[in-house]
Amino acid sequence: MERSVDRIRDPWGGRVPHGRHQPWPARVDTYLTEGLRPEQVQKWVQAASILHSDGDAMDIAVVDGRMVGVRGRATDRVNRGRLGPKDLFGWQANASPDRLTRPLVREDGRLVESDWETAMSRVVSCSRSLLDERGPGAIGFYTSGQLFLEEYYTLAVLARAGIGTNHLDGNTRLCTATAAEALKETFGSDGQPGCYDDIDHADVIALFGHNIAETQPVQWMRVLDRLEGSDPPRLLCVDPRPTPVARKATVHLAPRIGTNVALLNALLHVIIRTGRVDHDYVRRHTVGYEELAAQVQDCTPEWAARICDVPASRIVEAAELLGGAERLLSTVLQGVYQSHQATAAAVQVNNLHLLRGMLGRPGAGVLQMNGQPTAQNTRECGADGDLPGFRNWQNDAHVEDLAQIWNVEPAVIPHYAPPTHALQMFRYAEQGSIRMLWVSGTNPAVSLPELSRIRTILAQERLFLVVQDLFLTETAQYADVVLPAATWGEKTGTFTNADRTVHLSDKAVEPPGEARPDLDIFLDYARRMDFRDQDGEPLITWRDPVSAFEAWKRCSAGRPCDYTGLTYEMLREGTGIQWPVGRQAPRGTPRLYTEGISWAHPDMCEAYGKDLVTGAADGEDDYRAHNPEGKAMLKPAAYTPAHETPRETYPFQLTTGRTLYHFHTRTKTGRSPQLNAAAPEVWVEMSADDATRLDLAEGDVVEVTTPRGALRGQLRITGLRPGVIFVPFHYGYWDTPSGTGPDASTPGRAANETTITDWDPASKQPLFKTAAAAVTRVARGHGQPSPAPTTTASAPTGRRLPATTGGPTARVTQVPDPAWDRQEEHR
Numbered sequence: 001m002e003r004s005v006d007r008i009r010d011p012w013g014g015r016v017p018h019g020r021h022q023p024w025p026a027r028v029d030t031y032l033t034e035g036l037r038p039e040q041v042q043k044w045v046q047a048a049s050i051l052h053s054d055g056d057a058m059d060i061a062v063v064d065g066r067m068v069g070v071r072g073r074a075t076d077r078v079n080r081g082r083l084g085p086k087d088l089f090g091w092q093a094n095a096s097p098d099r100l101t102r103p104l105v106r107e108d109g110r111l112v113e114s115d116w117e118t119a120m121s122r123v124v125s126c127s128r129s130l131l132d133e134r135g136p137g138a139i140g141f142y143t144s145g146q147l148f149l150e151e152y153y154t155l156a157v158l159a160r161a162g163i164g165t166n167h168l169d170g171n172t173r174l175c176t177a178t179a180a181e182a183l184k185e186t187f188g189s190d191g192q193p194g195c196y197d198d199i200d201h202a203d204v205i206a207l208f209g210h211n212i213a214e215t216q217p218v219q220w221m222r223v224l225d226r227l228e229g230s231d232p233p234r235l236l237c238v239d240p241r242p243t244p245v246a247r248k249a250t251v252h253l254a255p256r257i258g259t260n261v262a263l264l265n266a267l268l269h270v271i272i273r274t275g276r277v278d279h280d281y282v283r284r285h286t287v288g289y290e291e292l293a294a295q296v297q298d299c300t301p302e303w304a305a306r307i308c309d310v311p312a313s314r315i316v317e318a319a320e321l322l323g324g325a326e327r328l329l330s331t332v333l334q335g336v337y338q339s340h341q342a343t344a345a346a347v348q349v350n351n352l353h354l355l356r357g358m359l360g361r362p363g364a365g366v367l368q369m370n371g372q373p374t375a376q377n378t379r380e381c382g383a384d385g386d387l388p389g390f391r392n393w394q395n396d397a398h399v400e401d402l403a404q405i406w407n408v409e410p411a412v413i414p415h416y417a418p419p420t421h422a423l424q425m426f427r428y429a430e431q432g433s434i435r436m437l438w439v440s441g442t443n444p445a446v447s448l449p450e451l452s453r454i455r456t457i458l459a460q461e462r463l464f465l466v467v468q469d470l471f472l473t474e475t476a477q478y479a480d481v482v483l484p485a486a487t488w489g490e491k492t493g494t495f496t497n498a499d500r501t502v503h504l505s506d507k508a509v510e511p512p513g514e515a516r517p518d519l520d521i522f523l524d525y526a527r528r529m530d531f532r533d534q535d536g537e538p539l540i541t542w543r544d545p546v547s548a549f550e551a552w553k554r555c556s557a558g559r560p561c562d563y564t565g566l567t568y569e570m571l572r573e574g575t576g577i578q579w580p581v582g583r584q585a586p587r588g589t590p591r592l593y594t595e596g597i598s599w600a601h602p603d604m605c606e607a608y609g610k611d612l613v614t615g616a617a618d619g620e621d622d623y624r625a626h627n628p629e630g631k632a633m634l635k636p637a638a639y640t641p642a643h644e645t646p647r648e649t650y651p652f653q654l655t656t657g658r659t660l661y662h663f664h665t666r667t668k669t670g671r672s673p674q675l676n677a678a679a680p681e682v683w684v685e686m687s688a689d690d691a692t693r694l695d696l697a698e699g700d701v702v703e704v705t706t707p708r709g710a711l712r713g714q715l716r717i718t719g720l721r722p723g724v725i726f727v728p729f730h731y732g733y734w735d736t737p738s739g740t741g742p743d744a745s746t747p748g749r750a751a752n753e754t755t756i757t758d759w760d761p762a763s764k765q766p767l768f769k770t771a772a773a774a775v776t777r778v779a780r781g782h783g784q785p786s787p788a789p790t791t792t793a794s795a796p797t798g799r800r801l802p803a804t805t806g807g808p809t810a811r812v813t814q815v816p817d818p819a820w821d822r823q824e825e826h827r
């Protein structure tokens with residue numbers, strides 16, 4: 001293996017072959033700037049990556065109080081020393097010269113620099129007067145999947161018991177709301193059943209709408225290493241784009257967008273018809289088999305082939321792969337979650353695993369993935385539309401339990417209706433019932449659907465907008481008060497990845513200027529608001545990350561996400577630890593549901609379930625009648641067509657998503673030179689067939705139009721499904737000349753100019769993956785290719801184009817496990 005690789009050109013680095021049922025050998029990736037050598041580093045500070053949901057464990061290199069690089073931690077269970085391109089290069093944004101260093105307040109229509117006293121007094125006085133005049137429902141909080149556990153818990157307590165508002169949600173609504181909902185629907189509670197180690201043991205790995213190679217690149221390295229080891233797994237990839245996963249798949253299905261339920265129903269149909277059901281498992285651990293079998297009875301591969309537009313024989317091949325698997329691992333992400341039947345489809349993947357008894361054993365697991373690094377914590381702490389500790393808002397005993405922990409009257413905690421979901425909060429702001437919106441760690445002016453509408457909502461005079469961020473983002477430009485936050489590397493706290501692994505991330509350097517950790521900002525607000533419990537004592541008694549963590553542990557006790565056995569000290573011992581961690585499991589829990597289903601009992605469950613088609617919530621009585629013993633629930637769903645389908649004026653299906661090199665609205669990756677250079681501008685992907693038909697060529701500037709708006713970008717011709725176009729959603733406006741967004745004369749470049757305000761009925765996750773669009777040429781490209789990377793799903797077909805490379809500043813050292821290395825030399 002080469003010791004030094006360009007990790008822009010070669011994003012996954014070198015292979016260490018990985019045999020089935022063997023521990024994954026380590027490979028330590030290190031990147032240091034300025035030609036530094038490791039011995040020049042003054043200290044290494046422990047952290048984990050905050051640019052995706054894997055939680056890659058790493059150490060931050062520090063010289064003279066500055067970050068100078070990162071190194072993967074070989075001892076950690078998640079990544080065994082490996083880092084992805086964003087892990088390696090993204091941290092440089094912390095030191096960007098345009099970080100916010102002082103609070104800003106709006107004076108005569110303009111944002112001006114201010115001080116913390118002025119800024120916080122404005123926030124507090126607005127909160128007080130709204131509480132007096134309009135009550136708690138006038139205040140909303142829209143937070144993130146990128147803060148720390150201690151911060152979310154504090155926010156949840158101050159919003160739910162301090163203010164008493166039901167309007168608290170995260171951008172996790174756009175991200176993992178469907179993961180949570182699908183787990184609740186099937187298992188009665190949130191909590192990832194599977195585990196990344198399952199990759200080491202599976203013989204079949206199925207990825208549904210999940211481009212793991214680009215979005216969780218380190219776990220893709222694990223898959224790649226297994227593909228080169230003994231007894232490699234076979235892959236099923238369901239994705240309309242030719243992703244790196246599709247290229248390695250034994251079976252690749254590229255269905256028509258928005259048809260996941262039809263495809264999954266056909267797969268279940270074949271599995272039942274060919275006798276692949278583990279009836280003993282189904283009898284012992286599930287309810288609902290008859291209904292599911294009846295639902296899929298007529299869903300033949302031929303039927304699905306017409307809807308999905310893939311060959312029936314290919315569907316049968318896929319079903320044989322799944323049905324014949326000895327240990328099946330499935331993962332599900334945005335190709336499923338951001339569509340109109342999101343929960344219905346995600347639940348069918350759970351059904352597949354229940355039917356086949358593929359749970360709770362090494363290699364047999366389902367990963368209803370998270371996307372953001374700390375989304376799991378937003379959910380478990382109740383900073384999204386759930387109560388803390390996966391408590392059930394419809395269960396009075398759960399609300400009472402929470403009230404006791406907080407020492408407040410149960411009536412103080414809003415539970416008269418489901419917690420408000422993010423898109424509903426924006427609707428309330430539009431209508432004027434929410435008058436103050438506090439946005440922390442998210443950039444809705446780029447990431448929400450139908451941006452022209454979002455800009456109008458944020459710009460309203462009557463809405464008092466607080467934005468807490470690192471930069472003057474597209475969203476912050478609309479704020480009345482901007483609070484400068486410290487971030488990863490500048491503050492201490494814990495967070496939990498997609499397989500329940502909790503990591504501690506320590507402060508390595510001082511934040512710039514007067515920027516403060518989000519925890520300190522929330523605590524300061526709580527103190528100024530003087531929130532009290534029912535004995536007149538301060539509602540929030542903690543002062544720092546450790547004491548906040550201790551408070552959270554009390555709240556998590558006895559719940560599925562039990563943290564009671566964890567301490568910061570344990571998290572400094574070399575590896576992250578998977579919850580639940582308590583008396584029963586002092587070193588954590590690799591897999592849930594190893595001995596049946598544990599949390600679905602009517603007295604325990606987080607939710608009583610919903611109708612997957614209408615989203616109507618079931619009541620306690622329905623739930624008790626259907627599932628008295630608390631088994632897993634097999635929930636059927638009928639396929640329904642996408643809400644917006646191509647027609648004459650909008651003939652294409654438009655889908656949006658990610659590229660390997662950027663994170664979301666690029667506030668971090670756009671400020672990292674290597675990452676930004678790899679994908680500097682938006683582009684539009686189209687199949688060669690469609691391009692030929694429309695006389696379009698690589699590099700042509702095209703306009704993509706939907707009923708909501710338009711964007712422009714250069715065309716990239718790829719092997720994606722004909723009839724589909726793809727646009728990455730990363731490109732907002734902060735680095736454009738106007739910096740604010742499109743005006744009437746210039747169309748924008750943000751994908752969300754075009755997306756639709758619509759959501760899955762059960763999870764309320766918006767539909768970023770399906771819209772109908774038109775494409776027209778604005779200008780010829782004259783041989784200049786589009787700026788899309790060549791190393792990823794956007795790889796060109798036909799013409800050979802210059803490869804995406806990083807050059808000398810992108811070279812990273814990779815050192816394999818010494819034991820493995822010796823063995824290789826021996827051969």
Ligand SMILES: Nc1nc2c(c(=O)[nH]1)N[C@H]1C(S)=C(S)[C@@H](COP(=O)(O)OP(=O)(O)OC[C@H]3O[C@@H](n4cnc5c(=O)[nH]c(N)nc54)[C@H](O)[C@@H]3O)O[C@H]1N2
Binds near residue numbers: 209214215258663793
């Ligand atoms: N590089 C990078 N990594 C990231 C992030 C990032 O911004 N950049 N963000 C993180 C976050 S928050 C998230 S949520 C995850 C998201 O991770 P992913 O879900 O893997 O990423 P996406 O690109 O949004 O969508 C995945 C795939 O869905 C496919 N798709 C579209 N429509 C359909 C459909 O109808 N059916 C099926 N089966 N597939 C479809 C698309 O072609 C796309 O390849 O990534 C995380 N990791």
Ligand SMILES: Nc1nc2c(c(=O)[nH]1)N[C@H]1C(S)=C(S)[C@@H](COP(=O)(O)OP(=O)(O)OC[C@H]3O[C@@H](n4cnc5c(=O)[nH]c(N)nc54)[C@H](O)[C@@H]3O)O[C@H]1N2
Binds near residue numbers: 176371470751752
């Ligand atoms: N069209 C389309 N739209 C999408 C998606 C899609 O696939 N297609 N995906 C959706 C998904 S899955 C997601 S997760 C969202 C992501 O959407 P956003 O959350 O809006 O995207 P980010 O750019 O991650 O915004 C995070 C903000 O928090 C700031 N920040 C970072 N760290 C900290 C911190 O420690 N403290 C504070 N206070 N601020 C911090 C960053 O500077 C940035 O402005 O986008 C969604 N929107």
Ligand SMILES: [Mo]
Binds near residue numbers: 174175176371372
């Ligand atoms: Mo996400």
